[in-house]
Amino acid sequence: MSMKISTRQVDGVTIVDSSGRITLGEGSVTLRDTVRDLLAKGQKKILVNLGDVNYIDSSGIGELVSAFTTVRNQGGELKLLNLTKKVHDLLQITKLYTVFDVKDDEAAAVKSFS
Amino acid sequence: MTENRFSYTLDSTLETVDAAEEAATRIATDQGFGEDEVMQIAMAVREATVNAVLHGNAYDPSKKVNLDFEKTTSDLVITIRDQGRGLDLAKLPDPLAADNLLKTSGRGIFLIRSFMDEVQIRPSQTGTEIKLVKHVHGTAANGKEVTQ
Numbered sequence: 526m527s528m529k530i531s532t533r534q535v536d537g538v539t540i541v542d543s544s545g546r547i548t549l550g551e552g553s554v555t556l557r558d559t560v561r562d563l564l565a566k567g568q569k570k571i572l573v574n575l576g577d578v579n580y581i582d583s584s585g586i587g588e589l590v591s592a593f594t595t596v597r598n599q600g601g602e603l604k605l606l607n608l609t610k611k612v613h614d615l616l617q618i619t620k621l622y623t624v625f626d627v628k629d630d631e632a633a634a635v636k637s638f639s
Numbered sequence: 640m641t642e643n644r645f646s647y648t649l650d651s652t653l654e655t656v657d658a659a660e661e662a663a664t665r666i667a668t669d670q671g672f673g674e675d676e677v678m679q680i681a682m683a684v685r686e687a688t689v690n691a692v693l694h695g696n697a698y699d700p701s702k703k704v705n706l707d708f709e710k711t712t713s714d715l716v717i718t719i720r721d722q723g724r725g726l727d728l729a730k731l732p733d734p735l736a737a738d739n740l741l742k743t744s745g746r747g748i749f750l751i752r753s754f755m756d757e758v759q760i761r762p763s764q765t766g767t768e769i770k771l772v773k774h775v776h777g778t779a780a781n782g783k784e785v786t787q
Contacts, residue, residue, distance in 0.1 A: 548685075549653065549693075550653045550656075582685055582686065583689070583744070583746040583750055584689070584744075587742075587744050587746070590742070590743050615750075619746055619749070619750075620735050620740060621740065624740055624741065
């Protein structure tokens with residue numbers, strides 16, 4: 526299953542609902558293009574909902590890191606929401622779990638943006 | 640009689656990466672590994688194949704990736720060979736180092752070592768060969784590098 530993304534706005538925060546696989550190729554490009562388009566539109570508060578992402582490889586991890594640093598470098602914030610166990614475990618072993626701001630409640634996550 | 644060896648010669652394409660992962664999933668499942676171990680094996684094979692296709696063969700259509708699976712009573716042994724210029728292990732950065740945490744690449748070999756019980760990487764006659772071993776009743780989450 527390839528990656529699918531849709532976006533919605535909640536109280537000034539763009540929620541990026543993602544599903545499928547974030548892997549080398551199409552999945553990584555889809556995420557990259559979405560974040561780039563949001564930044565181009567001035568939307569710098571981004572909450573990436575990974576609740577339906579069941580697989581991510583090292584390229585996908587790299588894309589998440591790239592998105593995180595790109596948004597931060599433009600003065601924005603990117604946070605992660607609803608990690609599946611597989612994605613959670615991958616971020617743990619790569620020591621990225623503490624780098625990302627990871628949330629498990631959407632309403633609280635939206636409120637947490639400055 | 641159950642077949643215990645599977646060999647594939649694959650093109651240097653992204654489709655090969657998916658095909659290798661699917662083969663690993665099927666073979667590991669058939670050998671009786673649990674769901675988490677199957678995922679680990681499949682991801683290790685995926686990452687090794689990505690290295691072979693991208694960094695080894697550099698998508699060169701004239702170069703192939705060889706993928707072998709061997710099932711024994713105690714192990715699943717997977718060998719992936721490319722026809723690239725070779726991999727300098729000494730130059731691989733530590734992805735867990737503070738300076739490298741926010742790098743966007745360089746985690747493939749680390750994930751392979753994390754998921755497999757044994758990992759051997761060495762030059763082959765034509766490029767790089769990586770051998771991955773998962774013990775049938777293995778409990779180790781961290782792969783051990785085997786010196787040559």
